[in-house]
Amino acid sequence: MRRLRYEDRRARIGKKRQELEERQRMLHKELTHREEGLKLYCQMVENEHLLPEVYLSDDKLVKAHQDCQQLLSQLRGTVNQKRESIGKLIDLVVGFNRNFKPQNAFHFNTTPETEKDYLQIAVDLQDFMDNNKIEEFRRRTSEHYKDILGRISTEIGALMKRRSDVDGVILDINRDFVEKNFAGVIKGIELRTNESSDKLMQLLMSIHGYTVENALSIGELNLFSNNNRDEVNRKVVDYLKSLSRQLQDESNRPAVSLGDAFRLQFRVKENDNDTNWVERINNVGSDGTDILVKAMVNIMLINVFKKKAARKSGDFIVHCMMDEIGRLHPNNIKGILQFANSRNIYLINSSPTSYNPYDYRYTYLLSKHGVRTRVEKLLKRIK
Known part of the structure:
Protein backbone atom coordinates (compact mmCIF):
# COMPACT_ATOMS: atom_id res chain seq x y z
CA MET A 1 0.00 0.00 0.00
CA ARG A 2 2.77 2.39 0.95
CA ARG A 3 4.61 1.28 -2.14
CA LEU A 4 1.71 2.33 -4.37
CA ARG A 5 1.39 5.73 -2.70
CA TYR A 6 5.13 6.26 -3.09
CA GLU A 7 5.10 5.41 -6.77
CA ASP A 8 2.08 7.62 -7.37
CA ARG A 9 3.68 10.58 -5.58
CA ARG A 10 6.98 9.97 -7.31
CA ALA A 11 5.23 10.02 -10.68
CA ARG A 12 3.46 13.30 -9.88
CA ILE A 13 6.71 14.93 -8.71
CA GLY A 14 8.53 13.73 -11.84
CA LYS A 15 5.81 15.11 -14.07
CA LYS A 16 5.92 18.40 -12.23
CA ARG A 17 9.66 18.51 -12.62
CA GLN A 18 9.39 17.89 -16.36
CA GLU A 19 6.84 20.69 -16.64
CA LEU A 20 9.12 23.07 -14.76
CA GLU A 21 12.15 22.08 -16.84
CA GLU A 22 10.12 22.62 -20.03
CA ARG A 23 9.00 25.98 -18.77
CA GLN A 24 12.60 26.83 -17.88
CA ARG A 25 13.69 25.95 -21.41
CA MET A 26 10.92 28.12 -22.86
CA LEU A 27 11.84 31.05 -20.65
CA HIS A 28 15.52 30.65 -21.52
CA LYS A 29 14.67 30.53 -25.21
CA GLU A 30 12.52 33.64 -24.90
CA LEU A 31 15.23 35.42 -22.92
CA THR A 32 17.83 34.53 -25.55
CA HIS A 33 15.50 35.82 -28.28
CA ARG A 34 14.99 39.06 -26.43
CA GLU A 35 18.72 39.45 -25.82
CA GLU A 36 19.32 38.99 -29.54
CA GLY A 37 16.64 41.61 -30.21
CA LEU A 38 18.37 44.05 -27.86
CA LYS A 39 21.71 43.41 -29.58
CA LEU A 40 20.10 44.10 -32.96
CA TYR A 41 18.55 47.27 -31.54
CA CYS A 42 21.90 48.46 -30.21
CA GLN A 43 23.51 47.69 -33.54
CA MET A 44 20.82 49.62 -35.40
CA VAL A 45 20.98 52.62 -33.06
CA GLU A 46 24.66 52.82 -32.11
CA ASN A 47 26.42 51.41 -35.17
CA GLU A 48 24.11 51.88 -38.15
CA HIS A 49 22.42 55.04 -36.81
CA LEU A 50 19.23 54.20 -38.67
CA LEU A 51 16.95 55.99 -36.21
CA PRO A 52 16.83 59.78 -35.80
CA GLU A 53 17.49 61.10 -32.32
CA VAL A 54 13.94 62.39 -32.04
CA TYR A 55 12.59 58.83 -32.18
CA LEU A 56 14.91 57.68 -29.39
CA SER A 57 13.95 60.44 -26.95
CA ASP A 58 10.21 59.92 -27.23
CA ASP A 59 8.80 58.71 -23.87
CA LYS A 60 5.39 57.72 -25.24
CA LEU A 61 4.53 54.03 -24.76
CA VAL A 62 2.73 52.14 -27.52
CA LYS A 63 1.53 48.55 -26.92
CA ALA A 64 2.60 46.17 -29.68
CA HIS A 65 1.88 42.50 -30.37
CA GLN A 66 5.21 41.85 -32.15
CA ASP A 67 8.42 41.08 -30.33
CA CYS A 68 11.58 43.18 -30.52
CA GLN A 69 13.10 41.36 -33.50
CA GLN A 70 9.83 41.54 -35.44
CA LEU A 71 9.54 45.26 -34.71
CA LEU A 72 13.17 45.83 -35.72
CA SER A 73 12.64 43.88 -38.94
CA GLN A 74 9.54 45.91 -39.69
CA LEU A 75 11.40 49.13 -38.81
CA ARG A 76 14.36 48.19 -41.02
CA GLY A 77 11.97 47.56 -43.90
CA THR A 78 10.31 50.90 -43.31
CA VAL A 79 13.69 52.67 -43.20
CA ASN A 80 14.78 50.99 -46.44
CA GLN A 81 11.48 51.90 -48.06
CA LYS A 82 11.96 55.48 -46.89
CA ARG A 83 15.46 55.52 -48.34
CA GLU A 84 14.13 54.34 -51.69
CA SER A 85 11.40 56.97 -51.59
CA ILE A 86 13.89 59.71 -50.65
CA GLY A 87 16.17 58.56 -53.48
CA LYS A 88 13.30 58.78 -55.97
CA LEU A 89 12.29 62.17 -54.55
CA ILE A 90 15.86 63.48 -54.89
CA ASP A 91 16.02 62.32 -58.52
CA LEU A 92 12.69 63.99 -59.27
CA VAL A 93 13.70 67.22 -57.54
CA VAL A 94 17.05 67.31 -59.35
CA GLY A 95 15.28 66.81 -62.68
CA PHE A 96 12.71 69.46 -61.77
CA ASN A 97 15.34 71.99 -60.69
CA ARG A 98 17.12 71.76 -64.05
CA ASN A 99 14.32 73.93 -65.41
CA PHE A 100 15.16 76.83 -63.09
CA LYS A 101 18.08 79.10 -62.34
CA PRO A 102 19.07 79.92 -58.73
CA GLN A 103 17.45 83.37 -59.07
CA ASN A 104 14.06 82.22 -60.36
CA ALA A 105 10.76 84.06 -60.28
CA PHE A 106 9.08 81.36 -58.15
CA HIS A 107 11.82 81.41 -55.48
CA PHE A 108 12.25 77.62 -55.75
CA ASN A 109 15.23 76.27 -53.84
CA THR A 110 17.53 74.92 -56.56
CA THR A 111 20.42 74.01 -54.25
CA PRO A 112 19.01 71.63 -51.58
CA GLU A 113 21.55 69.91 -49.36
CA THR A 114 19.77 67.77 -46.76
CA GLU A 115 16.83 65.39 -46.93
CA LYS A 116 14.84 67.99 -45.06
CA ASP A 117 15.52 70.48 -47.88
CA TYR A 118 14.26 68.01 -50.51
CA LEU A 119 11.15 67.22 -48.47
CA GLN A 120 10.46 70.95 -48.00
CA ILE A 121 10.68 71.47 -51.77
CA ALA A 122 8.07 68.75 -52.24
CA VAL A 123 5.82 70.36 -49.61
CA ASP A 124 6.21 73.81 -51.17
CA LEU A 125 5.52 72.49 -54.64
CA GLN A 126 2.40 70.67 -53.43
CA ASP A 127 1.17 73.89 -51.84
CA PHE A 128 2.04 75.72 -55.07
CA MET A 129 -0.14 73.34 -57.09
CA ASP A 130 -2.99 73.04 -54.59
CA ASN A 131 -3.42 76.82 -54.37
CA ASN A 132 -2.87 77.40 -58.11
CA LYS A 133 -0.10 79.89 -57.39
CA ILE A 134 1.10 79.59 -61.00
CA GLU A 135 -1.88 81.69 -62.03
CA GLU A 136 -1.00 84.29 -59.40
CA PHE A 137 2.58 84.42 -60.67
CA ARG A 138 1.32 84.63 -64.25
CA ARG A 139 -0.80 87.68 -63.45
CA ARG A 140 1.95 89.29 -61.40
CA THR A 141 4.73 88.69 -63.94
CA SER A 142 2.47 89.68 -66.82
CA GLU A 143 1.93 93.08 -65.27
CA HIS A 144 5.63 93.28 -64.34
CA SER A 286 46.74 115.33 -96.13
CA ASP A 287 46.84 115.54 -92.34
CA GLY A 288 46.24 119.28 -92.59
CA THR A 289 43.17 118.73 -94.78
CA ASP A 290 41.69 116.37 -92.17
CA ILE A 291 42.14 119.08 -89.52
CA LEU A 292 40.58 121.64 -91.87
CA VAL A 293 37.46 119.51 -92.47
CA LYS A 294 37.00 118.83 -88.73
CA ALA A 295 37.32 122.55 -88.00
CA MET A 296 34.73 123.39 -90.66
CA VAL A 297 32.25 120.86 -89.27
CA ASN A 298 32.69 122.28 -85.76
CA ILE A 299 32.27 125.87 -87.05
CA MET A 300 29.02 124.94 -88.83
CA LEU A 301 27.76 123.14 -85.72
CA ILE A 302 28.48 126.21 -83.58
CA ASN A 303 26.76 128.40 -86.15
CA VAL A 304 23.59 126.29 -86.12
CA PHE A 305 23.19 126.68 -82.35
CA LYS A 306 24.25 130.34 -82.54
CA LYS A 307 21.43 131.01 -85.02
CA LYS A 308 18.89 129.41 -82.70
CA ALA A 309 20.10 131.53 -79.79
CA ALA A 310 20.11 134.65 -82.00
CA ARG A 311 16.38 134.27 -82.68
CA LYS A 312 15.75 135.16 -79.03
CA SER A 313 18.46 137.70 -78.27
CA GLY A 314 19.74 138.89 -81.66
CA ASP A 315 22.93 138.02 -83.47
CA PHE A 316 26.22 138.00 -81.58
CA ILE A 317 29.87 137.13 -82.00
CA VAL A 318 31.44 133.88 -80.77
CA HIS A 319 35.18 133.52 -80.15
CA CYS A 320 36.70 130.03 -80.50
CA MET A 321 40.15 128.67 -79.89
CA MET A 322 41.53 126.55 -82.76
CA ASP A 323 44.37 124.16 -82.01
CA GLU A 324 46.94 122.99 -84.55
CA ILE A 325 46.09 125.80 -86.95
CA GLY A 326 49.76 125.99 -87.85
CA ARG A 327 49.48 122.58 -89.55
CA LEU A 328 47.17 124.04 -92.21
CA HIS A 329 48.34 125.38 -95.54
CA PRO A 330 48.50 129.22 -95.51
CA ASN A 331 45.72 129.42 -98.10
CA ASN A 332 43.54 127.15 -95.96
CA ILE A 333 44.26 129.27 -92.86
CA LYS A 334 42.94 132.33 -94.64
CA GLY A 335 39.99 130.35 -95.97
CA ILE A 336 38.97 128.93 -92.58
CA LEU A 337 39.18 132.40 -91.03
CA GLN A 338 36.83 133.78 -93.70
CA PHE A 339 34.60 130.70 -93.34
CA ALA A 340 34.23 131.42 -89.61
CA ASN A 341 34.09 135.23 -89.79
CA SER A 342 31.22 135.13 -92.32
CA ARG A 343 29.23 133.42 -89.55
CA ASN A 344 30.26 135.94 -86.86
CA ILE A 345 32.62 133.34 -85.37
CA TYR A 346 36.13 134.62 -84.63
CA LEU A 347 38.93 132.09 -84.39
CA ILE A 348 41.77 132.53 -81.95
CA ASN A 349 45.15 131.12 -82.93
CA SER A 350 47.17 130.60 -79.76
CA SER A 351 50.31 129.38 -81.52
CA PRO A 352 53.61 130.68 -80.11
CA THR A 353 54.81 131.04 -83.71
CA SER A 354 53.34 133.74 -85.94
CA TYR A 355 51.67 132.45 -89.11
CA ASN A 356 50.50 135.12 -91.53
CA PRO A 357 49.54 137.61 -88.79
CA TYR A 358 47.87 139.88 -91.33
CA ASP A 359 45.16 137.24 -91.85
CA TYR A 360 43.92 137.96 -88.31
CA ARG A 361 42.13 141.08 -87.13
CA TYR A 362 44.20 141.35 -83.94
CA THR A 363 47.60 140.08 -82.90
CA TYR A 364 48.53 139.94 -79.22
CA LEU A 365 51.67 139.08 -77.31
CA LEU A 366 51.21 137.25 -73.99
CA SER A 367 54.02 137.16 -71.45
CA LYS A 368 54.21 135.68 -67.97
CA HIS A 369 55.18 137.78 -64.97
CA GLY A 370 55.03 135.67 -61.84
CA VAL A 371 51.40 134.59 -61.38
CA ARG A 372 50.15 137.28 -63.79
CA THR A 373 49.88 137.19 -67.57
CA ARG A 374 50.56 140.39 -69.44
CA VAL A 375 48.66 140.98 -72.71
CA GLU A 376 49.97 143.46 -75.28
CA LYS A 377 48.20 144.33 -78.55
CA LEU A 378 50.74 144.28 -81.36
CA LEU A 379 48.69 144.59 -84.57
CA LYS A 380 45.21 145.53 -85.65
CA ARG A 381 44.12 144.88 -89.20
CA ILE A 382 42.23 147.74 -90.78
CA LYS A 383 39.54 146.60 -93.20
Whole structure:
Protein backbone atom coordinates (compact mmCIF):
# COMPACT_ATOMS: atom_id res chain seq x y z
CA MET A 1 0.00 0.00 0.00
CA ARG A 2 2.77 2.39 0.95
CA ARG A 3 4.61 1.28 -2.14
CA LEU A 4 1.71 2.33 -4.37
CA ARG A 5 1.39 5.73 -2.70
CA TYR A 6 5.13 6.26 -3.09
CA GLU A 7 5.10 5.41 -6.77
CA ASP A 8 2.08 7.62 -7.37
CA ARG A 9 3.68 10.58 -5.58
CA ARG A 10 6.98 9.97 -7.31
CA ALA A 11 5.23 10.02 -10.68
CA ARG A 12 3.46 13.30 -9.88
CA ILE A 13 6.71 14.93 -8.71
CA GLY A 14 8.53 13.73 -11.84
CA LYS A 15 5.81 15.11 -14.07
CA LYS A 16 5.92 18.40 -12.23
CA ARG A 17 9.66 18.51 -12.62
CA GLN A 18 9.39 17.89 -16.36
CA GLU A 19 6.84 20.69 -16.64
CA LEU A 20 9.12 23.07 -14.76
CA GLU A 21 12.15 22.08 -16.84
CA GLU A 22 10.12 22.62 -20.03
CA ARG A 23 9.00 25.98 -18.77
CA GLN A 24 12.60 26.83 -17.88
CA ARG A 25 13.69 25.95 -21.41
CA MET A 26 10.92 28.12 -22.86
CA LEU A 27 11.84 31.05 -20.65
CA HIS A 28 15.52 30.65 -21.52
CA LYS A 29 14.67 30.53 -25.21
CA GLU A 30 12.52 33.64 -24.90
CA LEU A 31 15.23 35.42 -22.92
CA THR A 32 17.83 34.53 -25.55
CA HIS A 33 15.50 35.82 -28.28
CA ARG A 34 14.99 39.06 -26.43
CA GLU A 35 18.72 39.45 -25.82
CA GLU A 36 19.32 38.99 -29.54
CA GLY A 37 16.64 41.61 -30.21
CA LEU A 38 18.37 44.05 -27.86
CA LYS A 39 21.71 43.41 -29.58
CA LEU A 40 20.10 44.10 -32.96
CA TYR A 41 18.55 47.27 -31.54
CA CYS A 42 21.90 48.46 -30.21
CA GLN A 43 23.51 47.69 -33.54
CA MET A 44 20.82 49.62 -35.40
CA VAL A 45 20.98 52.62 -33.06
CA GLU A 46 24.66 52.82 -32.11
CA ASN A 47 26.42 51.41 -35.17
CA GLU A 48 24.11 51.88 -38.15
CA HIS A 49 22.42 55.04 -36.81
CA LEU A 50 19.23 54.20 -38.67
CA LEU A 51 16.95 55.99 -36.21
CA PRO A 52 16.83 59.78 -35.80
CA GLU A 53 17.49 61.10 -32.32
CA VAL A 54 13.94 62.39 -32.04
CA TYR A 55 12.59 58.83 -32.18
CA LEU A 56 14.91 57.68 -29.39
CA SER A 57 13.95 60.44 -26.95
CA ASP A 58 10.21 59.92 -27.23
CA ASP A 59 8.80 58.71 -23.87
CA LYS A 60 5.39 57.72 -25.24
CA LEU A 61 4.53 54.03 -24.76
CA VAL A 62 2.73 52.14 -27.52
CA LYS A 63 1.53 48.55 -26.92
CA ALA A 64 2.60 46.17 -29.68
CA HIS A 65 1.88 42.50 -30.37
CA GLN A 66 5.21 41.85 -32.15
CA ASP A 67 8.42 41.08 -30.33
CA CYS A 68 11.58 43.18 -30.52
CA GLN A 69 13.10 41.36 -33.50
CA GLN A 70 9.83 41.54 -35.44
CA LEU A 71 9.54 45.26 -34.71
CA LEU A 72 13.17 45.83 -35.72
CA SER A 73 12.64 43.88 -38.94
CA GLN A 74 9.54 45.91 -39.69
CA LEU A 75 11.40 49.13 -38.81
CA ARG A 76 14.36 48.19 -41.02
CA GLY A 77 11.97 47.56 -43.90
CA THR A 78 10.31 50.90 -43.31
CA VAL A 79 13.69 52.67 -43.20
CA ASN A 80 14.78 50.99 -46.44
CA GLN A 81 11.48 51.90 -48.06
CA LYS A 82 11.96 55.48 -46.89
CA ARG A 83 15.46 55.52 -48.34
CA GLU A 84 14.13 54.34 -51.69
CA SER A 85 11.40 56.97 -51.59
CA ILE A 86 13.89 59.71 -50.65
CA GLY A 87 16.17 58.56 -53.48
CA LYS A 88 13.30 58.78 -55.97
CA LEU A 89 12.29 62.17 -54.55
CA ILE A 90 15.86 63.48 -54.89
CA ASP A 91 16.02 62.32 -58.52
CA LEU A 92 12.69 63.99 -59.27
CA VAL A 93 13.70 67.22 -57.54
CA VAL A 94 17.05 67.31 -59.35
CA GLY A 95 15.28 66.81 -62.68
CA PHE A 96 12.71 69.46 -61.77
CA ASN A 97 15.34 71.99 -60.69
CA ARG A 98 17.12 71.76 -64.05
CA ASN A 99 14.32 73.93 -65.41
CA PHE A 100 15.16 76.83 -63.09
CA LYS A 101 18.08 79.10 -62.34
CA PRO A 102 19.07 79.92 -58.73
CA GLN A 103 17.45 83.37 -59.07
CA ASN A 104 14.06 82.22 -60.36
CA ALA A 105 10.76 84.06 -60.28
CA PHE A 106 9.08 81.36 -58.15
CA HIS A 107 11.82 81.41 -55.48
CA PHE A 108 12.25 77.62 -55.75
CA ASN A 109 15.23 76.27 -53.84
CA THR A 110 17.53 74.92 -56.56
CA THR A 111 20.42 74.01 -54.25
CA PRO A 112 19.01 71.63 -51.58
CA GLU A 113 21.55 69.91 -49.36
CA THR A 114 19.77 67.77 -46.76
CA GLU A 115 16.83 65.39 -46.93
CA LYS A 116 14.84 67.99 -45.06
CA ASP A 117 15.52 70.48 -47.88
CA TYR A 118 14.26 68.01 -50.51
CA LEU A 119 11.15 67.22 -48.47
CA GLN A 120 10.46 70.95 -48.00
CA ILE A 121 10.68 71.47 -51.77
CA ALA A 122 8.07 68.75 -52.24
CA VAL A 123 5.82 70.36 -49.61
CA ASP A 124 6.21 73.81 -51.17
CA LEU A 125 5.52 72.49 -54.64
CA GLN A 126 2.40 70.67 -53.43
CA ASP A 127 1.17 73.89 -51.84
CA PHE A 128 2.04 75.72 -55.07
CA MET A 129 -0.14 73.34 -57.09
CA ASP A 130 -2.99 73.04 -54.59
CA ASN A 131 -3.42 76.82 -54.37
CA ASN A 132 -2.87 77.40 -58.11
CA LYS A 133 -0.10 79.89 -57.39
CA ILE A 134 1.10 79.59 -61.00
CA GLU A 135 -1.88 81.69 -62.03
CA GLU A 136 -1.00 84.29 -59.40
CA PHE A 137 2.58 84.42 -60.67
CA ARG A 138 1.32 84.63 -64.25
CA ARG A 139 -0.80 87.68 -63.45
CA ARG A 140 1.95 89.29 -61.40
CA THR A 141 4.73 88.69 -63.94
CA SER A 142 2.47 89.68 -66.82
CA GLU A 143 1.93 93.08 -65.27
CA HIS A 144 5.63 93.28 -64.34
CA TYR A 145 6.66 92.52 -67.93
CA LYS A 146 4.18 95.10 -69.18
CA ASP A 147 5.68 97.69 -66.82
CA ILE A 148 9.23 96.84 -67.98
CA LEU A 149 8.26 97.12 -71.64
CA GLY A 150 6.43 100.37 -70.97
CA ARG A 151 9.47 101.91 -69.33
CA ILE A 152 11.76 100.72 -72.14
CA SER A 153 9.35 102.05 -74.76
CA THR A 154 9.10 105.43 -73.01
CA GLU A 155 12.88 105.83 -72.68
CA ILE A 156 13.60 104.72 -76.24
CA GLY A 157 10.75 106.90 -77.54
CA ALA A 158 12.33 109.91 -75.83
CA LEU A 159 15.70 108.93 -77.29
CA MET A 160 14.20 108.69 -80.77
CA LYS A 161 12.72 112.17 -80.35
CA ARG A 162 16.19 113.47 -79.54
CA ARG A 163 17.45 111.60 -82.60
CA SER A 164 14.98 113.56 -84.74
CA ASP A 165 16.45 116.74 -83.22
CA VAL A 166 19.89 115.54 -84.32
CA ASP A 167 18.55 114.99 -87.85
CA GLY A 168 17.30 118.58 -87.80
CA VAL A 169 20.72 119.88 -86.72
CA ILE A 170 22.43 117.86 -89.46
CA LEU A 171 20.01 119.28 -92.03
CA ASP A 172 20.87 122.80 -90.83
CA ILE A 173 24.61 122.02 -91.03
CA ASN A 174 24.28 120.76 -94.61
CA ARG A 175 22.26 123.84 -95.55
CA ASP A 176 24.80 126.10 -93.86
CA PHE A 177 27.65 124.82 -96.05
CA VAL A 178 25.60 125.31 -99.20
CA GLU A 179 24.66 128.88 -98.22
CA LYS A 180 28.21 129.95 -97.29
CA ASN A 181 30.67 127.76 -99.11
CA PHE A 182 34.37 127.44 -98.55
CA ALA A 183 36.60 129.08 -101.11
CA GLY A 184 39.38 126.52 -101.38
CA VAL A 185 40.11 122.84 -101.81
CA ILE A 186 37.00 121.66 -99.94
CA LYS A 187 34.20 121.52 -102.51
CA GLY A 188 31.58 119.82 -100.38
CA ILE A 189 30.82 118.59 -96.85
CA GLU A 190 27.67 116.61 -96.12
CA LEU A 191 26.50 114.74 -93.00
CA ARG A 192 23.81 112.12 -92.50
CA THR A 193 22.63 109.62 -89.89
CA ASN A 194 22.31 105.92 -90.63
CA GLU A 195 20.75 103.01 -88.76
CA SER A 196 22.59 102.03 -85.59
CA SER A 197 24.79 98.92 -85.69
CA ASP A 198 24.68 98.61 -81.90
CA LYS A 199 23.06 95.23 -81.07
CA LEU A 200 21.61 96.35 -77.74
CA MET A 201 20.16 99.52 -79.26
CA GLN A 202 18.69 97.56 -82.18
CA LEU A 203 16.99 95.20 -79.72
CA LEU A 204 15.64 98.09 -77.62
CA MET A 205 14.26 99.79 -80.72
CA SER A 206 12.55 96.53 -81.77
CA ILE A 207 11.02 96.25 -78.28
CA HIS A 208 9.85 99.86 -78.51
CA GLY A 209 8.19 99.27 -81.88
CA TYR A 210 6.55 96.03 -80.76
CA THR A 211 5.26 97.62 -77.55
CA VAL A 212 3.70 100.56 -79.40
CA GLU A 213 2.13 98.24 -81.96
CA ASN A 214 0.66 95.82 -79.37
CA ALA A 215 0.09 98.15 -76.41
CA LEU A 216 -3.51 96.94 -75.85
CA SER A 217 -2.68 93.21 -76.01
CA ILE A 218 0.27 93.05 -73.61
CA GLY A 219 -0.51 91.87 -70.07
CA GLU A 220 -3.91 90.91 -68.67
CA LEU A 221 -7.07 90.55 -70.73
CA ASN A 222 -9.04 93.78 -71.13
CA LEU A 223 -11.83 95.19 -73.28
CA PHE A 224 -9.38 96.21 -75.99
CA SER A 225 -7.33 92.99 -76.11
CA ASN A 226 -7.01 91.19 -79.43
CA ASN A 227 -7.52 87.48 -80.02
CA ASN A 228 -3.76 86.96 -80.33
CA ARG A 229 -3.04 88.13 -76.77
CA ASP A 230 -1.30 84.87 -75.76
CA GLU A 231 0.92 84.99 -78.84
CA VAL A 232 1.77 88.63 -78.13
CA ASN A 233 2.70 87.87 -74.52
CA ARG A 234 4.86 84.93 -75.58
CA LYS A 235 6.67 87.27 -77.96
CA VAL A 236 7.10 89.71 -75.07
CA VAL A 237 8.77 86.98 -73.01
CA ASP A 238 11.06 86.15 -75.94
CA TYR A 239 12.04 89.81 -76.21
CA LEU A 240 12.82 90.00 -72.49
CA LYS A 241 14.89 86.81 -72.64
CA SER A 242 16.86 88.25 -75.55
CA LEU A 243 17.34 91.48 -73.60
CA SER A 244 18.55 89.55 -70.55
CA ARG A 245 21.10 87.63 -72.64
CA GLN A 246 22.30 90.81 -74.35
CA LEU A 247 22.72 92.58 -71.01
CA GLN A 248 24.74 89.62 -69.71
CA ASP A 249 26.95 89.77 -72.81
CA GLU A 250 27.52 93.49 -72.17
CA SER A 251 27.61 93.33 -68.37
CA ASN A 252 30.22 96.11 -68.13
CA ARG A 253 28.16 98.56 -70.16
CA PRO A 254 26.73 101.25 -67.86
CA ALA A 255 24.07 102.75 -70.15
CA VAL A 256 22.90 103.45 -73.69
CA SER A 257 23.13 106.98 -75.01
CA LEU A 258 21.90 109.07 -77.92
CA GLY A 259 25.11 108.30 -79.80
CA ASP A 260 24.19 104.60 -79.80
CA ALA A 261 20.92 105.29 -81.64
CA PHE A 262 22.52 106.10 -85.00
CA ARG A 263 25.74 106.14 -87.00
CA LEU A 264 26.96 109.57 -88.04
CA GLN A 265 28.48 109.53 -91.52
CA PHE A 266 30.40 112.14 -93.48
CA ARG A 267 30.98 112.75 -97.16
CA VAL A 268 33.76 115.15 -98.14
CA LYS A 269 34.76 116.32 -101.60
CA GLU A 270 38.27 117.70 -101.79
CA ASN A 271 39.06 118.83 -105.33
CA ASP A 272 38.60 115.60 -107.33
CA ASN A 273 38.71 113.31 -104.25
CA ASP A 274 35.34 112.02 -102.98
CA THR A 275 35.42 110.04 -99.71
CA ASN A 276 31.85 108.77 -100.23
CA TRP A 277 30.04 108.01 -96.94
CA VAL A 278 32.45 107.26 -94.09
CA GLU A 279 32.11 107.27 -90.29
CA ARG A 280 35.44 108.97 -89.58
CA ILE A 281 37.00 112.10 -91.04
CA ASN A 282 40.34 110.49 -91.74
CA ASN A 283 42.46 110.31 -94.85
CA VAL A 284 40.41 112.96 -96.68
CA GLY A 285 43.68 114.23 -98.02
CA SER A 286 46.74 115.33 -96.13
CA ASP A 287 46.84 115.54 -92.34
CA GLY A 288 46.24 119.28 -92.59
CA THR A 289 43.17 118.73 -94.78
CA ASP A 290 41.69 116.37 -92.17
CA ILE A 291 42.14 119.08 -89.52
CA LEU A 292 40.58 121.64 -91.87
CA VAL A 293 37.46 119.51 -92.47
CA LYS A 294 37.00 118.83 -88.73
CA ALA A 295 37.32 122.55 -88.00
CA MET A 296 34.73 123.39 -90.66
CA VAL A 297 32.25 120.86 -89.27
CA ASN A 298 32.69 122.28 -85.76
CA ILE A 299 32.27 125.87 -87.05
CA MET A 300 29.02 124.94 -88.83
CA LEU A 301 27.76 123.14 -85.72
CA ILE A 302 28.48 126.21 -83.58
CA ASN A 303 26.76 128.40 -86.15
CA VAL A 304 23.59 126.29 -86.12
CA PHE A 305 23.19 126.68 -82.35
CA LYS A 306 24.25 130.34 -82.54
CA LYS A 307 21.43 131.01 -85.02
CA LYS A 308 18.89 129.41 -82.70
CA ALA A 309 20.10 131.53 -79.79
CA ALA A 310 20.11 134.65 -82.00
CA ARG A 311 16.38 134.27 -82.68
CA LYS A 312 15.75 135.16 -79.03
CA SER A 313 18.46 137.70 -78.27
CA GLY A 314 19.74 138.89 -81.66
CA ASP A 315 22.93 138.02 -83.47
CA PHE A 316 26.22 138.00 -81.58
CA ILE A 317 29.87 137.13 -82.00
CA VAL A 318 31.44 133.88 -80.77
CA HIS A 319 35.18 133.52 -80.15
CA CYS A 320 36.70 130.03 -80.50
CA MET A 321 40.15 128.67 -79.89
CA MET A 322 41.53 126.55 -82.76
CA ASP A 323 44.37 124.16 -82.01
CA GLU A 324 46.94 122.99 -84.55
CA ILE A 325 46.09 125.80 -86.95
CA GLY A 326 49.76 125.99 -87.85
CA ARG A 327 49.48 122.58 -89.55
CA LEU A 328 47.17 124.04 -92.21
CA HIS A 329 48.34 125.38 -95.54
CA PRO A 330 48.50 129.22 -95.51
CA ASN A 331 45.72 129.42 -98.10
CA ASN A 332 43.54 127.15 -95.96
CA ILE A 333 44.26 129.27 -92.86
CA LYS A 334 42.94 132.33 -94.64
CA GLY A 335 39.99 130.35 -95.97
CA ILE A 336 38.97 128.93 -92.58
CA LEU A 337 39.18 132.40 -91.03
CA GLN A 338 36.83 133.78 -93.70
CA PHE A 339 34.60 130.70 -93.34
CA ALA A 340 34.23 131.42 -89.61
CA ASN A 341 34.09 135.23 -89.79
CA SER A 342 31.22 135.13 -92.32
CA ARG A 343 29.23 133.42 -89.55
CA ASN A 344 30.26 135.94 -86.86
CA ILE A 345 32.62 133.34 -85.37
CA TYR A 346 36.13 134.62 -84.63
CA LEU A 347 38.93 132.09 -84.39
CA ILE A 348 41.77 132.53 -81.95
CA ASN A 349 45.15 131.12 -82.93
CA SER A 350 47.17 130.60 -79.76
CA SER A 351 50.31 129.38 -81.52
CA PRO A 352 53.61 130.68 -80.11
CA THR A 353 54.81 131.04 -83.71
CA SER A 354 53.34 133.74 -85.94
CA TYR A 355 51.67 132.45 -89.11
CA ASN A 356 50.50 135.12 -91.53
CA PRO A 357 49.54 137.61 -88.79
CA TYR A 358 47.87 139.88 -91.33
CA ASP A 359 45.16 137.24 -91.85
CA TYR A 360 43.92 137.96 -88.31
CA ARG A 361 42.13 141.08 -87.13
CA TYR A 362 44.20 141.35 -83.94
CA THR A 363 47.60 140.08 -82.90
CA TYR A 364 48.53 139.94 -79.22
CA LEU A 365 51.67 139.08 -77.31
CA LEU A 366 51.21 137.25 -73.99
CA SER A 367 54.02 137.16 -71.45
CA LYS A 368 54.21 135.68 -67.97
CA HIS A 369 55.18 137.78 -64.97
CA GLY A 370 55.03 135.67 -61.84
CA VAL A 371 51.40 134.59 -61.38
CA ARG A 372 50.15 137.28 -63.79
CA THR A 373 49.88 137.19 -67.57
CA ARG A 374 50.56 140.39 -69.44
CA VAL A 375 48.66 140.98 -72.71
CA GLU A 376 49.97 143.46 -75.28
CA LYS A 377 48.20 144.33 -78.55
CA LEU A 378 50.74 144.28 -81.36
CA LEU A 379 48.69 144.59 -84.57
CA LYS A 380 45.21 145.53 -85.65
CA ARG A 381 44.12 144.88 -89.20
CA ILE A 382 42.23 147.74 -90.78
CA LYS A 383 39.54 146.60 -93.20
